[in-house]
Amino acid sequence: xxxxxxxxxxxxxxxxxxxxxxxxxxxxxxxxxxxxxxxxxxxxxxxxxxxxxxxxxxxxxxxxxxxxxxxxxxxxxxxxxxxxxxxxxxxxxxxxxxxxxxxxxxxxxxxxxxxxxxxxxxxxxxxxxxxxxxxxxxxxxxxxxxxxxxxxxxxxxxxxxxxxxxxxxxxxxxxxxxxxxxxxxxxxxxxxxxxxxxxxxxxxxxxxxxxxxxxxxxxxxxxxxxxxxxxxxxxxxxxxxxxxxxxxxxxxxxxxxxxxxxxxxxxxxxxxxxxxxxxxxxxxxxxxxxxxxxxxxxxxxxxxxxxxxxxxxxxxxxxxxxxxxxxxxxxxxxxxxxxxxxxxxxxxxxxxxxxxxxxxxxxxxxxxxxxxxxxxxxxxxxxxxxxxxxxxxxxxxxxxxxxxxxxxxxxxxxxxxxxxxxxxxxxxxxxxxxxxxxxxxxxxxxxxxxxxxxxxxxxxxxxxxxxxxxxxxxxxxxxxxxxxxxxxxxxxxxxxxxxxxxxxxxxxxxxxxxxx
Numbered sequence: 001x002x003x004x005x006x007x008x009x010x011x012x013x014x015x016x017x018x019x020x021x022x023x024x025x026x027x028x029x030x031x032x033x034x035x036x037x038x039x040x041x042x043x044x045x046x047x048x049x050x051x052x053x054x055x056x057x058x059x060x061x062x063x064x065x066x067x068x069x070x071x072x073x074x075x076x077x078x079x080x081x082x083x084x085x086x087x088x089x090x091x092x093x094x095x096x097x098x099x100x101x102x103x104x105x106x107x108x109x110x111x112x113x114x115x116x117x118x119x120x121x122x123x124x125x126x127x128x129x130x131x132x133x134x135x136x137x138x139x140x141x142x143x144x145x146x147x148x149x150x151x152x153x154x155x156x157x158x159x160x161x162x163x164x165x166x167x168x169x170x171x172x173x174x175x176x177x178x179x180x181x182x183x184x185x186x187x188x189x190x191x192x193x194x195x196x197x198x199x200x201x202x203x204x205x206x207x208x209x210x211x212x213x214x215x216x217x218x219x220x221x222x223x224x225x226x227x228x229x230x231x232x233x234x235x236x237x238x239x240x241x242x243x244x245x246x247x248x249x250x251x252x253x254x255x256x257x258x259x260x261x262x263x264x265x266x267x268x269x270x271x272x273x274x275x276x277x278x279x280x281x282x283x284x285x286x287x288x289x290x291x292x293x294x295x296x297x298x299x300x301x302x303x304x305x306x307x308x309x310x311x312x313x314x315x316x317x318x319x320x321x322x323x324x325x326x327x328x329x330x331x332x333x334x335x336x337x338x339x340x341x342x343x344x345x346x347x348x349x350x351x352x353x354x355x356x357x358x359x360x361x362x363x364x365x366x367x368x369x370x371x372x373x374x375x376x377x378x379x380x381x382x383x384x385x386x387x388x389x390x391x392x393x394x395x396x397x398x399x400x401x402x403x404x405x406x407x408x409x410x411x412x413x414x415x416x417x418x419x420x421x422x423x424x425x426x427x428x429x430x431x432x433x434x435x436x437x438x439x440x441x442x443x444x445x446x447x448x449x450x451x452x453x454x455x456x457x458x459x460x461x462x463x464x465x466x467x468x469x470x471x472x473x474x475x476x477x478x479x480x481x482x483x484x485x486x487x488x489x490x491x492x493x494x495x496x497x498x499x500x501x502x503x504x505x506x507x508x509x510x511x512x513x514x515x516x
Contacts, residue, residue: 036077039213043073046214050206053219061242062220068238069205072231072376076360077213086317092305099290099303099334099392108275116274117167119255121344123240124154124262125233125380126183127176127202133406134446138179140262141186142447144403144412145419150262151186156422157268158195169269172245173199173262176230200243202235204228207373210364216371226367233261233338234358234378241351250344257347259340259380265412265424266401267339273393277341285346286387288312289339289395296437298327300335301381303392309385310392312336317359334392336381337400343387350386358382397433398426406450407438414460429461436463441470455498462503475500 047066054062108116130139140151148156158171175183180201187197206215207229217227236259240246256277260267277284290303301314318326326332350356358378366372384390401424403409411417416435417424426433444450455476460466462481470488475498482504488494492510496502 040074040077042214043208044070047206050215050217050220054221058220064242065203065205068203068235069231069376072205072360072378073208076362076374076376079360086306086313086319088319088322090306091313094303094305094310094392098305098310098390099394102272102393102395105272105276105393106279108271112275112278113271114165114167116271116278117161117165117169117269119253119278120269120274121170121172121249121254121257122154122158122269123172123174123236123257123259125236125260126151126173126199126262127179127230127233128263129178130447132404132445133409134448137182138175138186140173140179141182144265144409145417145424148419148422150265150403153265153419153422153424154262155190155193155195155197158422159193160421161269162194168196170196170198170249172240173197174233174236174239175199175201177201177204177228178225178230198245200239200245202230202233202239205231205375207365207367207375210372210374213374216367216373226369229375229377231375232361232377233380234382236380237347237351237356237383241348246344246348250348254344257340257342257344259338259342261338261402263404264337264339264400264402266399267337268399268423270395270399273341273395276393277343282389283343284341284389284391285343286384286390287341288381288384288390288392289337289341289399290334290392291337291395291397291400293329293333293335294397294434295329297335298329301379302326302332302335303384304332306385310390311385312379312381314359314361314379314382316361334394337395338381339395339399340380342383346387350383356383356386358386397435401435405440406444406447407440409447409450410438410440410457410466411435411460413457415457416460416463427461431462436460437465438463439466440468441472443471444468470494472496478502 047070051059051062051066126138126140128139130137130142133139133142135142141149143149145153154171158169161167161169173183180199183199187199190197205228206217207227208214209216215227256274258269273287273289277287288303293300299315301312304311304313306313313326315323315326359382361377361379363375363377364372365375401412403412412424416427416430418427440450444453453473455474458474459479463484465483466480467485469486470490471493472486472488474496477499478496479501481502484502484504485506486494486496487508489509494507494510
């Protein structure tokens with residue numbers, strides 16, 4: 001019987017076209033949905049097992065963190081976030097009044113200053129390591145000026161503010177599991193300053209195997225940090241809420257958080273912005289400081305109106321065919337400095353009402369052990385659309401002075417800036433306010449190597465642009481002016497002599513100062 005059926009099938013297949021059913025788009029979508037639900041269920045089971053690897057007294061906190069990760073992972077699976085979610089045709093310039101120039105702000109009344117400052121807390125993002133600059137430990141403990149670290153300068157600023165106005169503005173550090181222990185040790189040296197310092201940890205999320213969509217980690221308490229990651233600074237809202245500090249500061253009468261990256265040396269407390277937040281007839285729950293784009297900032301996120309909401313547009317969300325348009329300084333003239341002012345009660349509301357929404361950033365990485373992983377992150381500025389009365393303030397460029405590389409470090413260590421009580425300001429002797437473009441060679445990347453190549457930091461007051469390639473060193477008292485390009489060919493070395501003045505010069509080949 002089986003043989004005859006098989007025979008008839010063969011006859012059919014040879015003599016007539018077989019009517020195969022092509023799966024419809026609906027069938028494919030339904031299949032994908034089922035696989036996503038299955039992946040989510042398997043992830044939940046893995047997370048439950050991971051929770052059980054922690055001591056019983058820690059399980060509640062770990063479970064709370066994993067709930068946040070589960071929510072993020074669920075959105076990643078079900079919302080197809082790998083695809084651009086922006087309809088380019090629906091993008092609009094921000095409506096009038098939603099991005100205002102800084103110069104239109106009203107100066108604070110000196111009689112209000114103390115009371116207004118007492119409603120403020122300062123939060124610094126302190127989760128990054130100094131590894132990209134060749135340093136061990138938290139980036140915030142790298143010396144950047146006069147042997148003072150990022151953290152020293154921040155504490156100095158707030159100590160001066162508190163003493164000058166008799167107020168109590170606290171400093172809160174959001175650490176990651178990478179920086180927490182070292183930061184705790186460093187904070188002991190500030191025990192006698194007039195600044196209360198708090199710190200809390202951002203979440204610790206498991207990296208997920210790209211093939212299995214399951215956590216790589218098998219134990220929460222493993223010393224192998226490669227299995228875990230801090231999920232970007234968008235985690236600040238939930239982690240701050242989970243820490244209990246949000247409720248504590250609300251009870252103290254604090255109203256606003258000033259949030260910024262600890263490596264942005266321009267991000268000091270601004271009294272005029274604080275005054276605007278506390279006196280404007282419109283309540284602004286979220287204010288983002290933006291500044292004018294230059295050719296160095298074309299990839300920076302910008303503010304747009306999208307679906308009747310003020311929204312941060314990042315380059316990763318832009319369709320490929322529109323990237324050049326996004327980079328246009330004439331169309332998108334401003335970018336996000338990540339200096340944010342956020343109302344504390346509003347943070348509490350969006351967390352508890354589950355209305356906080358930020359776009360997911362998908363990072364693909366490869367671990368040392370050869371496993372390809374996914375880590376899901378969010379950015380704090382993307383939360384702007386979740387708050388009422390959101391606004392951008394176009395601030396002077398001086399409020400954006402990040403130190404991401406040794407090229408940036410050269411500028412902040414030079415005479416381009418003066419430092420007074422922790423605040424860096426452009427040297428008044430510089431004739432124009434823009435910061436020079438500096439691109440140093442790979443051999444300068446690590447701070448130790450960078451410092452060994454300068455007998456002293458050059459005079460950069462009149463510098464417009466500096467490019468250094470190859471094996472180059474600088475003697476004492478060198479002056480750089482205009483556009484300077486120094487290229488040492490492979491195998492050659494260039495020593496810029498002590499006291500040299502390089503103005504609009506291109507130097508290449510081999511220039512070596514020999515000892516005698």
